[in-house]
Amino acid sequence: MRTVFDSPELDQIRDLARKFAQDRVAPGYLAREKAGRFDMSLLHEMGELGLIAPELPPEFGGIGADYLYSGAIIEEIAKADFTFGYAPLLASLNGQILATFAKPHIAAEWLPQLTAGQIMLAIALTEPKGGSDAANLGLRMERDGADYIINGEKTSISANQIARGVVTFARTGRPEDRARGVSAILIPLDLPGITTSKFSNMGQNSVGHGSIWFDNVRVPADYLLGEEGRGFGQVMQGFDFSRSLIGLQCLGAARASLDETWAYIGERRAFGKPLGAFQGITHQLADFDTRVEAARLMSLNALWLKDQGLPHTAEAAMTKWWPPLLAYETIHACLLIHGHAGYSDALPFQQRLRDVLGLQIGDGTAHIMKNIIARERAGRDATTA
Structure with a gap:
């Protein structure tokens, strides 16, 4: 779905990321998870396409793009393989930290390797x-x-x-x-x-x-x-960026599940009708589709605020606590609609469900994110005992 944040340039990078994700990343998702193996050769391919940390300047292997570009890329990668989406997310977070705070010769040594997909940090x-x-x-x-x-x-x-x-x-x-x-x-x-x-x-x-x-x-x-x-105060500012990316990572998995389930209810028949004829199913999917799009807009807005140099700490915290929860609920509903096939390991719902659950914990729980939102809205003095 197009948004106010889209542009022809962003469409191009999204299309490139989508093609790479669906052609190269998606086919091995379940096998990589089952084996517990990360494919560094895929990461190198991704780097060669310029899809890792594009917001970094050209001297570090980026293209000096808006932060929205990284969000678009991670969203498409997560639709294909939620966990592989960690690679560009970690590259953007750590790349920003090194570009801002590392000694010039350290940044010059490490960042080109990072954006080329030769290493992870x-x-x-x-x-x-x-x-x-x-x-x-x-x-x-x-x-x-x-x-x-x-x-x-x-x-x-x-x-x-x-x-x-x-x-x-x-x-x-x-x-x-x-x-x-x-x-x-x-x-x-x-x-x-x-x-x-x-x-x-x-x-x-x-x-x-x-x-x-x-x-x-x-x-x-x-x-x-x-x-x-002073490292905590300086470097932790980068977490507002990564929290917005996490929101889109989780929503990418939710969107893939919804798209697959919308297609499924048009094909699967029960009681002589397609499942799409039953409002108990279509209304449930419509509800999740609406909320996923709303959460996506919120996540994109946090990145847009960063691109404009505007405060976005509260907005980033919102994208960290709500999308992981919403993605879990959405994928769970899609799994149930697919019945026992959804519960099996032949389809990706069970894997996505377990993958997104981890981000209700990692990088700050919902309680911590709500504390941050309260502090930003009411002020630190009003929220400190």
Whole structure:
């Protein structure tokens, strides 16, 4: 469905992404998830087409496009394979962080590889004892001459075993300093002292999640992102961007499920009629279709606000909590309409359902997002006990 945000240029990039997604990504979705295998060759193809982090400037392999372009790409990829959509999402989030805060020679080394689809980067904020309390970090980062020494654990990290490096938040100040004592650093994952594990999850297994342990890991100080002790406040601003992309990632899977189910009820017959003749089914689908389009417009609007340089923290938080929930409910309804075929692993509904569920947890729960919205609307003083 066309929107006020569309343009001929955006249509072109969306068409390119759709063709790549349907021809190259969609056929292997269920097999990759079952095997827990991410296809780096597909990511390289995607990079060669210019579909990874197009918002970055040309010197880093992007095209200097609007942020809406990344949203359009991720939406199309997620229609074909929800989990593969993590790759461009992580590239856009981490690419923006490195382009803004990395030393010029570090950005020049890593970003062209990222946009070419030759590497992936992870981002590590969550810790076992922190969870949603993002500023309560125990991972230590201490200066030792020209290096930083890293000790501690990060957990629930996406792509932790396939990424080449990880943007990591660590404490350089005192625990009581909270966010003011947190720094950000890019850590190559092939350094001595790093070990990883992979969780056995309900979904999103091709990209995977797990823990990363740092045992006296020595990282050159040049890899620091932003200023020491201010990394949390500086780098976390990029999460407004990724939250809007997550909304579109989830809605892409919901839209694919709706389109398949609209087609199905025209073909499947019961009691001598097509299923489409029963309003109990069509009204349910019409309701979800309406809400999915509304949520999509909200997500696109958050990206448009970012493109205009306007505040969009509350809008981004809205796109993080509602679309994942709505996508889950939509896919669940589509699965039920398909009956036992929908419940089987022959169709993608069960996989999509488990995949989107993870984003009701990861990158900030609905409760945290609603806290952010309340703070933006009412003010921090009014929402602080």
